[in-house]
Amino acid sequence: xxxxxxxxxxxxxxxxxxxxxxxxxxxxxxxxxxxxxxxxxxxxxxxxxxxxxxxxxxxxxxxxxxxxxxxxxxxxxxxxxxxxxxxxxxxxxxxxxxxxxxxx
Amino acid sequence: xxxxxxxxxxxxxxxxxxxxxxxxxxxxxxxxxxxxxxxxxxxxxxxxxxxxxxxxxxxxxxxxxxxxxxxxxxxxxxxxxxxxxxxxxxxxxxxxxxxxxxxxxxxxxxxxxxxxxxxxxxxxxxxxxxxxxxxxxxxxxxxxxxxxxxxxxxxxxxxxxxxxxxxxxxxxxxxxxxxxxxxxxxxxxxxxxxxxxxxxxxxxxx
Numbered sequence: 001x002x003x004x005x006x007x008x009x010x011x012x013x014x015x016x017x018x019x020x021x022x023x024x025x026x027x028x029x030x031x032x033x034x035x036x037x038x039x040x041x042x043x044x045x046x047x048x049x050x051x052x053x054x055x056x057x058x059x060x061x062x063x064x065x066x067x068x069x070x071x072x073x074x075x076x077x078x079x080x081x082x083x084x085x086x087x088x089x090x091x092x093x094x095x096x097x098x099x100x101x102x103x104x
Numbered sequence: 105x106x107x108x109x110x111x112x113x114x115x116x117x118x119x120x121x122x123x124x125x126x127x128x129x130x131x132x133x134x135x136x137x138x139x140x141x142x143x144x145x146x147x148x149x150x151x152x153x154x155x156x157x158x159x160x161x162x163x164x165x166x167x168x169x170x171x172x173x174x175x176x177x178x179x180x181x182x183x184x185x186x187x188x189x190x191x192x193x194x195x196x197x198x199x200x201x202x203x204x205x206x207x208x209x210x211x212x213x214x215x216x217x218x219x220x221x222x223x224x225x226x227x228x229x230x231x232x233x234x235x236x237x238x239x240x241x242x243x244x245x246x247x248x249x250x251x252x253x254x255x256x257x258x259x260x261x262x263x264x265x266x267x268x269x270x271x272x273x274x275x276x277x278x279x280x281x282x283x284x285x286x287x288x289x290x291x292x293x294x295x296x297x298x299x300x301x302x303x304x305x306x307x308x309x310x
């Protein structure tokens with residue numbers, strides 16, 4: 001076999017992948033529809049330079065999923081931004097080595 | 105990036121922005137009861153530890169060893185893959201393409217990165233790159249040469265473009281001098297890249 005390389009280069013790639021597969025299996029979208037949407041985002045992102053298949057590929061993936069969830073009224077752009085910043089605050093206010101949690 | 109935190113009380117390492125956005129999506133969907141976080145862990149564990157190119161290598165080694173199995177796989181692989189437990193997400197409609205002395209096959213997905221997950225796991229970075237996805241269609245010989253596969257001029261190259269519905273597995277040519285080997289020994293000659301078509305089986309020269 002080829003030499004072992006990490007399956008996912010970053011933990012968030014894995015989380016994003018799993019979240020998408022799970023939503024697909026829950027029936028939120030069909031896989032062919034997903035690939036069409038994702039293909040469109042990849043083509044858009046390519047206009048600003050060749051994608052290397054790592055972070056930039058998953059950035060396009062994330063942009064696609066955010067759009068799909070927004071269109072399905074499952075997570076609005078504003079809700080995602082609020083929650084993102086709540087997590088950011090949680091990280092910045094949690095001492096190193098402690099589990100990071102959202103304020104209850 | 106300038107960072108002025110107190111070294112005695114550093115905060116937890118802030119993940120990159122997209123990681124925070126993924127967490128945000130997960131939290132929102134979990135709070136709404138639309139997803140099950142345990143299912144996400146299960147999916148990650150499956151692809152990190154259970155499914156990978158070792159599955160595809162088993163199929164190839166068996167096709168090399170068992171002519172009846174080989175014929176059946178080329179005709180209609182799905183029932184056999186199901187029997188072997190290699191059926192599932194993104195492997196529902198597999199087509200097996202066999203390399204021969206006359207033809208070399210290579211697989212791409214020009215749209216995004218469709219890939220036979222049950223047989224090969226998650227695609228490598230280069231398979232998802234624009235460079236590979238656009239160039240292998242235009243200049244397959246040159247791309248293959250960059251992978252170290254120099255094909256003779258009289259050998260045909262076929263490029264298979266995967267879709268959300270159809271995924272391909274390349275069966276590399278069996279190296280000579282391997283007649284006495286068991287299936288398990290043969291599996292070790294079959295790399296991930298050889299089943300995408302960007303490498304040959306180990307011990308084989310173009």
